[in-house]
Structure formats: C-alpha cells, structure tokens
Amino acid sequence: xxxxxxxxxxxxxxxxxxxxxxxxxxxxxxxxxxxxxxxxxxxxxxxxxxxxxxxxxxxxxxxxxxxxxxxxxxxxxxxxxxxxxxxxxxxxxxxxxxxxxxxxxxxxxxxxxxxxxxxxxxxxxxxxxxxxxxxxxxxxxxxxxxxxxxxxxxxxxxxxxxxxxxxxxxxxxxxxxxxxxxxxxxxxxxxxxxxxxxxxxxxxxxxxxxxxxxxxxxxxxxxxxxxxxxxxxxxxxxxxxxxxxxxxxxxxxxxxxxxxxxxxxxxxxxxxxxxxxxxxxxxxxxxxxxxxxxxxxxxxxxxxxxxxxxxxxxxxxxxxxxxxxxxxxxxxxxxx
Amino acid sequence: xxxxxxxxxxxxxxxxxxxxxxxxxxxxxxxxxxxxxxxxxxxxxxxxxxxxxxxxxxxxxxxxxxxxxxxxxxxxxxxxxxxxxxxxxxxxxxxxxxxxxxxxxxxxxxxxxxxxxxxxxxxxxxxxxxxxxxxxxxxxxxxxxxxxxxxxxxxxxxxxxxxxxxxxxxxxxxxxxxxxxxxxxxxxxxxxxxxxxxxxxxxxxxxxxxxxxxxxxxxx
Ligand SMILES: Nc1ncnc2c1ncn2[C@@H]1O[C@H](COP(=O)(O)OP(=O)(O)OP(=O)(O)O)[C@@H](O)[C@H]1O
Ligand SMILES: [Mg+2]
Numbered sequence: 001x002x003x004x005x006x007x008x009x010x011x012x013x014x015x016x017x018x019x020x021x022x023x024x025x026x027x028x029x030x031x032x033x034x035x036x037x038x039x040x041x042x043x044x045x046x047x048x049x050x051x052x053x054x055x056x057x058x059x060x061x062x063x064x065x066x067x068x069x070x071x072x073x074x075x076x077x078x079x080x081x082x083x084x085x086x087x088x089x090x091x092x093x094x095x096x097x098x099x100x101x102x103x104x105x106x107x108x109x110x111x112x113x114x115x116x117x118x119x120x121x122x123x124x125x126x127x128x129x130x131x132x133x134x135x136x137x138x139x140x141x142x143x144x145x146x147x148x149x150x151x152x153x154x155x156x157x158x159x160x161x162x163x164x165x166x167x168x169x170x171x172x173x174x175x176x177x178x179x180x181x182x183x184x185x186x187x188x189x190x191x192x193x194x195x196x197x198x199x200x201x202x203x204x205x206x207x208x209x210x211x212x213x214x215x216x217x218x219x220x221x222x223x224x225x226x227x228x229x230x231x232x233x234x235x236x237x238x239x240x241x242x243x244x245x246x247x248x249x250x251x252x253x254x255x256x257x258x259x260x261x262x263x264x265x266x267x268x269x270x271x272x273x274x275x276x277x278x279x280x281x282x283x284x285x286x287x288x289x290x291x292x293x294x295x296x297x298x299x300x301x302x303x304x305x306x307x308x309x310x311x312x313x314x315x316x317x318x319x320x321x322x323x324x325x326x327x328x329x330x331x332x333x334x335x336x
Numbered sequence: 337x338x339x340x341x342x343x344x345x346x347x348x349x350x351x352x353x354x355x356x357x358x359x360x361x362x363x364x365x366x367x368x369x370x371x372x373x374x375x376x377x378x379x380x381x382x383x384x385x386x387x388x389x390x391x392x393x394x395x396x397x398x399x400x401x402x403x404x405x406x407x408x409x410x411x412x413x414x415x416x417x418x419x420x421x422x423x424x425x426x427x428x429x430x431x432x433x434x435x436x437x438x439x440x441x442x443x444x445x446x447x448x449x450x451x452x453x454x455x456x457x458x459x460x461x462x463x464x465x466x467x468x469x470x471x472x473x474x475x476x477x478x479x480x481x482x483x484x485x486x487x488x489x490x491x492x493x494x495x496x497x498x499x500x501x502x503x504x505x506x507x508x509x510x511x512x513x514x515x516x517x518x519x520x521x522x523x524x525x526x527x528x529x530x531x532x533x534x535x536x537x538x539x540x541x542x543x544x545x546x547x548x549x550x551x552x553x554x555x556x
Contacts, residue, residue: 054452054456075460076458078457079457079458080458083453083456085453089449089450091468093472093544102454102457103457106458106463106467
C-alpha cells in the first residue's frame with residue numbers, strides 16, 4: 001500500500017498556451033480509490049501519467065510514501081505500479097497467460113514460476129483459467145479483454161494502480177459489472193487506486209475521494225458526499241448534479257437524516273446504508289421509523305419526516321451561493 | 337525431364353550431380369540471406385529511430401540494387417578472384433534494399449499504443465524492441481525475407497560465371513554444350529526450389545502471426 005502526494009504539480013507541453021496541469025496538489029491515502037473527474041482535455045491523463053513517469057512534471061513533485069518519484073529509477077518505478085487504459089492494449093501476439101505475466105517475466109520470472117499466479121489472477125477477475133489461459137486477445141470480447149488488462153496490472157502485486165478510463169469503451173451493463181468487480185477485487189487487495197473518468201456516476205460509485213479537474217486546475221477535492229453537499233463552484237455543482245435530489249438520496253448516508261430515537265422505530269438499518277434504501281423501506285412501511293444502528297448500538301432513527309427535512313436542507317444548501325454552509329452540510333459525514 | 341530422372345545425375349560422389357548442385361544453391365542462398373539480415377537488422381533499427389538516415393540509406397541500397405550482377409562480379413574479380421565471396425557479396429548487397437524497407441515498414445506499422453503500454457509496464461528499451469516491436473513487426477519482415485529469398489535463388493544461377501558451382505551450372509553448361517535437357521533441368525529445379533522456399537517461409541509467417549491471424553478469422 002502506498003500514499004500518493006501531488007505537490008504543486010505543473011505540466012506545460014511545448015507550444016501550448018496554457019499548462020495541461022496547473023499547480024495541482026492533493027493527497028491520496030493508502031488503500032483509497034481516488035477518482036480524477038473532469039471534462040475532456042482537463043489534464044486527467046497527463047496527471048495520471050506523471051505518477052509512473054511516462055511524463056515528467058515541468059515543476060512540482062509527486063511523492064509515493066514520501067519519496068519523490070524523480071528520485072526513483074523510472075523503469076523500476078513503472079514495474080511497481082499497475083497501469084490500465086481504455087484501449088486495454090493487450091499484446092496481440094501473446095496468449096492471455098503471457099499477457100498477464102508480462103511484468104513478472106520482464107522481472108525475470110519463468111512461465112513455470114508464474115503459472116499459479118496467473119491462474120489466481122484470472123480467477124480474481126472472473127475468467128476461468130483453463131478456458132482462457134491459452135487464448136489470444138482477439139478471441140476475447142471487449143469486457144473480457146479489460147478483465148485481462150486488470151489482471152495484468154495486478155500481476156506483480158503493485159501498491160499503486162493507475163486506471164485511465166478503463167471501462168469507457170464498454171456498454172453500460174458490462175461497465176457496471178466490471179465496476180462491481182473492481183470494488184470486489186479492491187476489498188481483497190487494497191491498492192491505492194488513481195482512476196480517471198468523465199462519468200460522474202462512475203466517480204460516485206467507485207470513489208472514496210473525487211478530484212474534480214477543469215482546464216488543468218484542481219477545482220475541488222473531497223469525498224462524494226462532500227462534493228454533493230458543498231460544491232465549491234457552479235461548475236462542480238453542475239458536474240456532480242448537486243441539485244439532483246435522487247442523487248442525494250443515492251449517496252447520502254442515513255446518518256444525514258438522523259433524529260433522536262423514539263418508540264416509533266420498528267426496524268433497524270445499518271448506519272452505512274444510504275438514504276435511498278431507507279426511504280424505500282419507509283414508504284413500504286407506510287410510516288414509522290427505522291432505528292439506525294452501528295456495531296449494535298442505536299445512534300438514533302430516521303423517519304419520512306427526517307429524510308425529507310435533511311434532503312431539503314441539503315438541496316437548499318446546494319442551491320445557495322457556494323461558500324455559505326448550513327448545519328446539514330457542515331455535519332455531512334464523510335465516508336471512507 | 338530426362339536429365340532430372342536419369343539416376344546417373346544423382347550420384348552423390350560427383351560434385352556436378354543434381355543433389356550436390358542443389359545443396360550448393362541452397363547454401364549460397366541461405367548464407368547470403370543470413371548475412372543480409374545480419375546487416376539489414378541493425379541498419380533498419382537505426383534508421384527507424386533516426387528518421388533522417390532513412391532516405392539516404394534506402395537510396396544507396398536502391399542504387400546498388402540497380403547495378404547489373406555481371407557488372408558487379410567484374411568489379412569484384414580483381415579483389416576476390418573466383419572465390420565464393422565474388423558471388424556472395426553481390427547477393428548480400430541485393431538483399432539490402434528490400435530487407436531494410438520491409439523491416440522499417442514492419443517497425444513503423446507497430447501500434448505506438450502497444451509500445452507505450454510496454455513502456456508503462458516497465459520494459460527497458462531492449463525489452464521493448466525484443467518483446468513488443470520485433471514480434472509485432474515480424475509478419476512484414478518475413479514477407480520481405482520471402483521476396484529476398486526467391487530473388488536470391490534466381491540471381492544465384494549466375495554463380496558459375498565466376499567459378500562457383502550451383503544449379504546455375506546446369507543452365508550454363510547446357511547452354512555452352514547445346515544440351516537443352518540440361519538447361520531445362522536447371523530451370524525446373526531452380527523454380528521448384530524457389531517455390532518450396534516461398535511456401536516454407538509462408539508457413540513461418542503464418543505461425544508467427546497467430547494472434548493476428550486469429551483476428552482475421554474471427555472478423556471474417
Ligand atoms: N503530448 C502532448 N503534447 C502536447 N499537448 C498535449 C499532449 N498530451 C496532451 N496534451 C494537451 O494537454 C491537455 C490535457 O490533456 P489530457 O490528455 O491530460 O486530458 P484528459 O483530461 O485526459 O482528456 P480526455 O478526457 O479527453 O482523455 C489537452 O489540452 C491536450 O491537448
Ligand atoms: Mg485522457
């Protein structure tokens with residue numbers, strides 16, 4: 001695992017009027033999924049490729065576990081960082097097995113040594129090794145190829161994973177399935193992941209942290225809830241859809257609508273659940289309340305009234321001028 | 337046909353027999369193409385990287401290619417006399433233009449994205465060339481080797497003019513002694529050898545491009 005710090009990172013391409021990445025600073029904590037979200041040309045890919053030194057910053061530095069990347073040999077650095085791109089980029093002349101073991105093999109490991117590892121990785125990404133090991137990339141669907149791309153990136157057990165719109169070319173259903181599986185895989189491997197996307201839903205679904213980029217600048221950085229509750233500008237508000245009540249229901253935890261427990265609470269709901277399932281349950285129950293529990297301890301309850309109140313206050317806050325916080329936004333919990 | 341079928345001409349102890357001439361022809365071709373590749377590969381990788389060297393290199397190789405073989409033999413005889421070198425040097429020179437062009441074309445046709453992926457995986461420049469660029473360029477390179485091999489088999493029939501025996505000897509002597517059956521035998525054997533070599537290399541080309549070939553099939 002590893003912490004990645006961006007410190008005043010700037011990248012100017014020759015002959016460009018404005019920097020592709022402009023003085024960007026933020027920290028990605030160990031084991032977190034950080035989503036780089038922004039419109040086309042906002043510098044996401046450039047920022048990502050500076051981490052494994054495919055590009056070097058014009059100024060500023062990137063530190064992995066406190067060590068500036070410029071102090072590391074680029075070849076060794078890249079071998080210790082997984083890399084997945086939208087175009088997948090499997091080597092067409094190599095079998096799936098040989099594609100997955102590219103990094104171990106350039107590190108000098110033989111096919112015999114890596115056989116078990118390849119099987120393990122193919123299992124991990126949901127491909128039956130016996131069926132797929134000997135196939136060639138062209139014999140796989142786009143979704144299957146991207147699974148292999150993920151397996152290849154994980155092969156040498158890197159602490160850091162860079163993913164540049166990995167699911168961007170897939171249909172909605174396959175994309176959703178791969179997103180779920182990435183979360184599944186991540187539960188087991190706990191990598192520090194930097195994930196580029198321009199899909200807001202994807203950013204919210206996968207991200208522990210979202211970094212919003214625009215024209216090379218970091219516009220806002222925070223958890224999905226923080227972005228929804230306190231968008232730093234109209235740009236972010238529109239981008240994340242902070243005015244969208246459904247999205248609020250989807251991503252706000254039930255604790256955002258907490259009120260003191262009463263006898264009305266007939267059922268229980270876990271504190272890390274979102275408002276939406278709570279709301280649906282309350283509607284089904286026609287009324288009443290749900291006791292919000294964490295580790296067996298009752299924190300309070302949510303009722304239709306408290307849910308509506310919380311969303312209204314979030315919505316009011318989101319529509320208000322940025323910088324002006326009210327009670328509900330300030331107390332919006334941060335999920336990690 | 338009578339000359340080829342005559343068992344007398346297959347006597348291995350006779351240096352002028354068909355099998356011995358065939359072996360000589362194959363070895364001249366093989367050695368020329370091999371030396372040709374040994375020169376063309378480094379040159380091609382060099383000019384693929386330093387692009388401004390490409391035009392002068394290919395132009396020079398092209399000009400050398402246009403010199404008639406007999407003229408080149410004549411130029412060499414003062415230095416190498418009637419040794420095998422007099423045959424091999426022109427043959428090697430003639431391979432260069434096609435080999436360099438095809439190797440460079442093969443390298444340039446490699447998807448830069450795949451090279452970039454290799455780099456991102458942490459390959460050093462040697463590993464990039466060896467594991468990504470070369471294998472992906474191979475089908476185009478083998479196509480060049482096929483052309484060069486067939487051409488070399490043809491030009492090598494002139495070897496007897498400068499004292500090296502191969503299948504050309506049958507044509508040369510058949511012409512000198514007005515033996516049309518000998519001439520025909522030489523022609524048939526040279527064509528057969530060229531076709532066989534071409535098919536063999538075609539097989540190699542197919543085997544080396546498995547991943548790509550599968551692509552062609554699955555998209556058909
Ligand atoms: N190699 C390069 N040379 C010059 N300019 C470049 C280069 N690569 C990117 N740029 C410019 O830098 C800016 C940021 O590009 P970048 O690829 O990082 O954007 P992005 O956020 O990844 O966009 P997208 O979502 O379309 O992939 C763009 O204006 C782009 O034109
Ligand atoms: Mg990009």
